[in-house]
Amino acid sequence: MKKITLLFVLSSFLSFAQSNTDKIQSYLNENHQKFDLTKADVSDWVVESTSNSTASNVDIYYVLQRYQGIEIFRGLSNFAIKNGDVIYVGNRFVSHVSEKINTTTPLISMQTALNKAYIDAGITNHEPFLVLESGSNHKATLSNGIGIEEPVLANLVFQQTKQNLKLAWDFTFYTPKHDHGWSVRIDATNGQVLEKNDIVISCHFDKTNSCHESSFEKNTFDLNFHKKNNSILNTTNVLGGSYRVIPFNYESPSHSPFQLVTNPEDATASPKGWHDTNTLTGNVASFKYTITRGNNVWSRTDYSATNPTVGSTTITANGYSPDGGASLVFDFPYSGTSVAANNSVKAACTNLFYMNNISHDVWQHYGFDEASGNFQQTNYSNVSGASDFVYGDAQDGSTLSPTPSMNNANFSTPVDGQKPRMQMFLWSVAPQLKPLIVTSPSVIAGDYYAKQNSFSPGHVDLPLAPNFIQSDLVKYDDGTPDVGQTDNADGCGAAVNAAAINGHIAIIRRSTSAANGGAPCAFTEKVKNAQNAGAIAVIIVDNVDATYPIGMSGADATITIPAIAVTKAVGDLIFAKMALGTVNVKLQLPANYTPFVNSDGDFDNGIIAHEYGHGISTRLTGGKNNSSCLQNTDQAGEGWSDWFALMLQLKPGDVSTTPHGIGTFVYSEPVTGGGIRDYPYTTDMTVNPMTYNTTNSYQYMDTNGLEQTEIHGTGSVWTTVLWDLTWAYINKYGYNDNKYTGTGGNNKLMRIVLDGLKLQPCSPSFVDSRNAIIAADQAITGGVDYCMIWEVFARRGLGVNASAGDTNVGNDQVADFTTPPAGPNCTLGTTNFDQNSLFEVYPNPSNGIYNLRINNFVGKITTQVVDINGRIVLNTTEDFNIEKELNISSLQSGIYILKIMGEKINYATKIIKN
Incomplete structure (x- = not known):
């Protein structure tokens, strides 16, 4: 889409668009100081795209800040206009731009910069880049040089850093398999990579915690789930399928x-x-x-x-x-x-x-x-x-x-x-099975999870009950210790204890990886070696901690015995008991077992x-001509997507407290399974206790030693809040199974959420997204559900004083459970907000001595202090009577999160130790 500027607009919309752009400029002229902007900061901008809401009669302009005609990457603000007035602004303009610019003249060419971006992305073989189209305002379209459909989009921009604005070449391109779509900024003065983001959002749906099954009954099929819209256009030759x-x-x-x-x-x-x-x-x-x-x-x-x-x-x-x-x-x-x-x-x-x-x-x-x-x-x-x-x-x-x-x-x-x-x-x-049955010693007797191999050829099923394989276990010994182990049990050489293995089930360790100094062999080689020693079956023990047994693939048509894998935890338990005596096991599939391929x-x-x-x-978010506005750390991208899925799954008779697991099918769980998120979605906080505080717990170190945020976990917190809000709307307005044009509470919220997405600013925090939903309700209904929305958000820690901190930092969020004063259309309830007593922490910052005050509260509390790495550095439980002293003078200077928990209390705030 061609961009609309202050000087050039499409002629058919000239008077309307010109009027609204004038309104935006007037608003900026009158309010720039409120955003710590200068007049110069708001004098050069371009409308990148527009949108609208037919429900609220609001037009939304996505305005990109520039300096001397060069765009500032993510310097994108959105302005909502209704009846000729600016009613909502999502500001992302950069302040004092002229003081932060390094240069306006690139020192390396666009093609040279693109080559550096390709090298950084691991693309080393490509044809020369050809300019296919050269537009105004420093934009161009280039050939990709790797034979795929999509060209490279290029632009000269200013990249925001913590202190400055650096002139950069901005590129968007795909890798050959489309497993990545890189949005990259290359420093236009020295060719360094300033920032790289992937527009291909990969959803590994990793399961980090086990969720309990729910007592959920399968619904019967409703023949009327496709509700037709009676407003049918008169079109010709339309054929349905x-x-x-x-x-x-x-x-x-x-x-x-x-x-x-x-x-x-x-x-x-x-x-x-x-x-x-x-x-x-x-x-x-x-x-x-x-x-x-x-x-x-x-x-x-x-x-x-x-x-x-x-x-x-x-x-x-x-x-x-x-x-x-x-x-x-x-x-x-x-x-x-x-x-x-x-x-x-x-x-x-x-x-x-x-x-x-x-x-x-x-x-x-x-x-x-x-x-x-x-x-x-x-x-x-x-x-x-x-x-x-x-x-x-x-x-x-x-x-x-x-x-x-x-x-x-x-x-x-x-x-x-x-x-x-x-x-x-x-x-x-595969479906989780317990085919490993330890019969002795009694202290570890029981059924254990294990996974059959997927050798093809070479796969041999365990026997179906009532048949079984049973023997004492024998640890495989190939005479050569594996790196990192004190025994010789990785099975990569011929067994030196073949006589002991003969007629028994052999247990073998997974090899240490080559990256860690090992000399690993294939799973099929381990099994074949054990078979050659006379083993009647094989158990492979993982050597890294994992929730589930590892999958074993390979091919060897001469393998004639079954082989299963167990986790390191299970294997370590068995090895420990084998060191003290004999361990006897039975291998057996359930009688109703069905093979699993994929x-x-x-x-x-x-x-x-x-x-x-x-x-x-x-x-x-950020308008249709910008795909870079959901790449910050503290944003709800995965959460929006889970909610989209849940809204289409709603059916008559559903209950808000029934846990709903996501992805039970691909994880081979029953429909009552907990799913692939840490908690299933439910309004019951005893089942899903997530609050805004939970977002601080999803930090991890990647293989390069850099701190990252697990986006699916963070997003699931947002889905939890929206799911609560969904049921608040359904409880108030009822449920309508017409997903297209119904008028139930679910339909009302679907409209509000999409309008909220349009209103939230570029690189939004959870707090920004909350504000946008409240603004959308205000624009559509005049704020009819203002109090209900606030109560739902506050219940999960996104109350009026919740703080997002830095939206590019994943563990500096502070929850708050208080609601604002009641709006004109409602009275805020109090029954669900007993925990919102007035908290005071002072002085803050301090040298390490703080006073904690909870007005009108007497009882037992747990006090935790968490450092920026998510580590709990103080944890006390004691009786509390309105006020107490907190002493962290022994801790290093820095920023910490203070958490206070007790009966009907769940509070957190940021404290600073000088």
Whole structure:
């Protein structure tokens, strides 16, 4: 989309746009000091994009700050205008710009800088970069040099650092497999990498904690889950289809049987149906498809991760899409998880196509429309930014050798008019079994989790109950100690104790990795060596701490004995008892065991909706022409996406306190499983106790020794808050199962949240996102639910005094559980906020002696002091009577988080020790 500046606007909108830009300039002239800006700071800017809210009649302008015509990267502020007045501002302008600029003249060329960006991204082989298009204001489009579809987008910008603004070349480009889409700033004076962000959001859905199962009953299928909009456009030659899929309000094959759904397209959002890319009046035959391709998405295979741009009719080839024929009937069988996933690839592409289209159609009604940058090949309203349907890559990377892409999903969201891509992978997480039964000694007797190997060939199943293999365990000894171990048990050489192993179950250690100085061998080699020594089965013990047993792959057709893996914790326990005496075990699969090969993320509607949600939140935050506004640490990106998934899963009869786990299908859990987040989503704080304080606990050190934030954990805190808010709305206004045009509480909040995404500033904190939702309610309803919203946010620690700290630091957030004074339309309740007594901590900063005061509180409290690395450096529990002294004079100077917990008390604040 071409940018609107103060001097040049599209002629058809001249008077309206000019009036609003004048309003913005007037507002900045009158209020710049409030934002610590000078008049010069607000005198050079450009409207990067616009959006609107039909529910609130608000127009939103995304304004990019410049200096001498050069844009300041992420210097993006948004202005909401209603009835000619600026009603809300998300300010991200940089103050005192002229004092921070290093230069306005680049010393290295655009192509030289791009080459340095490629080298940093690991791309060393490429053709010369050619300038395909050179626009005004220092922008250009270059060839990518690596033969993929997307060109390189380039721009000369100022990159913000802690103290200065450095002239930089800004590039956006994809790697050959599209596993990364790099947004990079290269210093235009010396070629150094100033910042690099990935616009491909990978959702590994790592499970860090075990969640308890819930007492949840499976819902029966509701034939009316597709509610039709009665406002149907008069279009010609619109043909609906039939699709055998998991209905969108059910998460997976574990939650519902497949159903043949007919004509699910929404007439308002997709007036030409799902397979036609013509304009409203067009009827060109070549613009119509009978495969899983249309105006909103093209779903196809990408087995070897080549990102095809041309389709194929060969089912084993990249770019294959199933054909529904002239009648568009996509009725294909699903073979389950006990056979290779490619047996169900037609069904996979169909379900992926269906769920992307559902996401497009539903969220169009709440504001993710053409004006706001939705994903369509053809825009029916003639706004710019078309040609950006979603590439839906099914079973992506599943045939890559030696390591297929597994246990992941991702979504890349470039700017409007550039095609996004959803890559869905297979999953190798087998159902958790306890086939290892320790019979003696009694102190460790019991059933233990273990995982069968996936050798192919060479896999041998354990016997099904009532059959079993049983013997005393014998530790394998190859005569050579492994690095880091005191025994010779890694099984990489012939056994020197073959006589002892013969006729017994051998237990072997996993080898130390080569990176750690070891000389590892394949799992198949270990098993074959044990087999040669006469072992009747093998147990492999992991050598690193892990929640689940490691997966063992390989190929050896001569292996004839079963082999399983156990965690290091289980193995260490067994080894310890073997050192004291004999350990006897029995190996046995349950009688109802079903083999497992893979689960396919293409059948997990929750994951698909989650990934699509990344596209929505990225396009709406900062406007459709900016994809760099959800890359800060303290932001809710993953949280928005989980919420998008949950909202489509709502059904009549659901209860707010029922725990809802995300991703139970791909993790081979029952539908009552806890899912892949730390806690399942529920309004019950005894089950999900997350508050804003919890966001401070998701820091970790990466392999380079740099502190990072686990974004899925942080995001799940935001989803928890929004899920509480969802049920507050449903409890007040009722639930409506018409996800498209209903008027229930769920529908009301869907509109408010999308408007909130449009209103929140670039690089938002949780606090910014909270404020934007409150502003959206104010704009739409006049603040009818002001108090209810505040009560929900305060309950989870996002009260009026909550502090985000630095939005690029992940562990300096401070929760607050207080609500503001009541608004004009409500009276704040008090029953849920007994914990919001007045807290005082003074003096702050201090030399280490603080007074803690909790008005009107007498009882037992726990006081914790947490350093910036998340370590608890003080932890006391004692009786409290209104006031006490806190002494941390022995600690080093710095910033700490003070936490106070007790009955109905959960408070945290930042303290500074001089």
